[in-house]
Amino acid sequence: MKVLVPVKRVIDYNVKARVKADQTGVDLANVKMSMNPFCEIAVEEAVRLKEKGVASEIVAVSVGPTQAQETLRTALAMGADRAILVQTDQDLEPLAVAKVLKAIVGEENPELVLMGKQAIDGDNNATGQMLAALLDWPQAAFASEVVVEGGKAKVTREVDGGLQTIDVNLPAVVTADLRLNEPRYASLPNIMKAKKKPLDVKELGSLGVDTAAKLKVVKVTEPPKRSAGIKVETAADLVSNLKTAGVL
């Protein structure tokens, strides 16, 4: 079974994003970038499926700038077999990313697309579901357990109020939630090996996909700041302050 894993290069989760003074976006100059944490979880799950003998090949794909090659190398070091960069300097909306991924699915014919539920920059939580809809494939979003067997994936999902288990026929799109697994750190030998694994670069334009933006960013601003309040000495002080504030 071939598994396709879309991965995104984003601001490192430890870095606090700062809005640019001209309100055109978030300042990413000289900011540490990493693989989106949910994509790491998706790669890890794919590698585990390969280790179990369920997956035969893992293809990582990223849609983004030249530097996204680093992100793909990370996926290769974790255990992906080869990688594809769809190169573009445009900021694509989730629907456009989903259309690009659909084109890649058409070329690669994977039986499973495993991806993150959400990218921690755009926070859209949409691309996987959109890809599933465009392909007319079943989806299992927010997975915390995936078992692949007999042409199906049995997926336990995090839902409002608890957990749900569904069966989806393959091919399908599965999006990873936080508790699916704990991603491994790539070992030094694997990082070295990853440098020799194949990484194909395609120009976005060569795919013939309509990626025109449907949204215009009017401005990006800072949220209202919350200032620190006071320190209280005792639990009794706390209760009297809360009563004064009218919340008890």
Place this chain on the structure above:
Amino acid sequence: MAVLVIADHDNATLKDNTHKVVTAAQAIGGDVDILVAGTNTAAIAAEAAKIGGVRKVLTAESAELGQGLAEAFQDLVVGLAGGYDAILTPATTQGKNFSPRVAAKLDVAQISDVIEVVSPDTFVRPIYAGNALETVQSSDAKKVLTVRPTAFKAAAEGGSAKVESVSAPAAPAKTHFVDQKIVKSARPDLGAAKIVVSGGRAMGSAEEFQKVIEPLADKLGAAVGASRAAVDAGYAPNDYQVGQTGKVVAPELYIAIGISGAIQHLAGMKDSKVIVAINKDPDAPIFQVADFGLVADYKTAVPELMGALG
């Protein structure tokens, strides 16, 4: 102009999130209809019909809709989309599950997690864990939005909309429900509670979490939340997680106990009216957003707090 709001419910009762999304729909303008899809829809629709300013309530009933299968919701909502200029869904886990599919089928952008309606085509949404707010203007003829309920006031009751049933879509061929484990609790819903008490990694075990956090929550009539660290460690169920990638809450009072205040956690609670932090580390980042901070070991502070509450 007409707007369709997808109701939030649990196949038993209507949730307040619906009222809040109706407020967002009214800010867009035009006629507002509500769709109740699932099982037991007649009773839920009767509640939805009481929301003020609603034109009509549509119901669609099937087992697969009751199970929340994304494919079933997609087919239903896309089938109804012709009559609407905007489709608004609460940004719950279920809303996030199917709404992007609707947008993709309609070939329009989804505007995710809207916190403000600036005009019928312009919306504000948080990005980067709420560290930036993006104002976007949509050029799509039909708008598909998920709406963050905590950002809107609940629409008042006082309406008497008519209820109409529409046919449910065929059962999805490639997705099958197996089972579910829903945590039953007598406490208020995390998303709608006036007070939330959350525990973090400091609890150290599920037993300690139950012994410390739950009695305090019960005393205050509060919902229980948790940090990701507490959920990952198994101290609390997954749907207690508050944060960027969990639930977003904005209660009157949020009490964080043994939680450091990572940006991902703050993203889920920093719009609370009053924030209290109990943490033994005076430099914990949570104190930078707390209105009232108590630097103390929770092991002594929580029993004292229980005592002071009487």
